[in-house]
Amino acid sequence: MVLKFDRTGVADRVAPLSRERAVAFAAACVERRKPGADLLAEQGRQADLATFETTLSDLWAVAAGELAPSARPWDGLDGFAEIQSEEEAEGKLAFCEDAVATLWYATKLIRDNDTEFAVHCASRSVDSAGFLDDSTGDAGEFGDSEIRLQLADLADLGLTDLPAAELIARLRDRAAGEASRTASALQEVDDED
Secondary structure (H helix, E strand, O other): OOOOOOHHHHHHHHOOOOHHHHHHHHHHHHHHHHHHHOHHHHOOOHHHHHHHHHHHHHHHHHHOOOOOHHHOOOOOOOOOHHHHOOOOOOOHHHHHHHHHHHHHHHHHHHHHOOOHHHHHHHHHHHHHHHHHHHHHOOOOOHHHHHHHHHHHHHHHHOOOOOOHHHHHHHHHHHHHHHHHHHHHHHOOOOOOO
């Protein structure tokens, strides 16, 4: 990675955002890490994958103003092994843990209404992307790409004249493109990396 994650800079740009826009920022970070969560199914944890997917979908709905934050409980990931364990996962499972952790931080953003959790989500997403670079030995520069995408998301989120539907579509499309690239790279990662 050539770029460095600027925690203070991200915090300064997320703090003035509306709650919905801060959630959109976190949701985009989680969306880019989602290929790691798809590994839950390989572990026979289809119900956990369904919980992950529903929670991520609901995050986007909150960001779009289609779901009130109080309309559902946000503690569904609290019992996941990735949140409960004090040991860090290795190999491909590390990417699963990162995906779950980014989503958990996003849910804490909603539960506590504290934008610092959006910063934690962004930081974990950058760390995961950098680890993908290390694990693939690829010049895919996932870490740098994650930082650039976060900066682009924050720039768009700062545009107050952009309609919410257009803003959410832009962030989701950008995140989905990177998630697809991440999913392809994850196929190259050994279980023991």
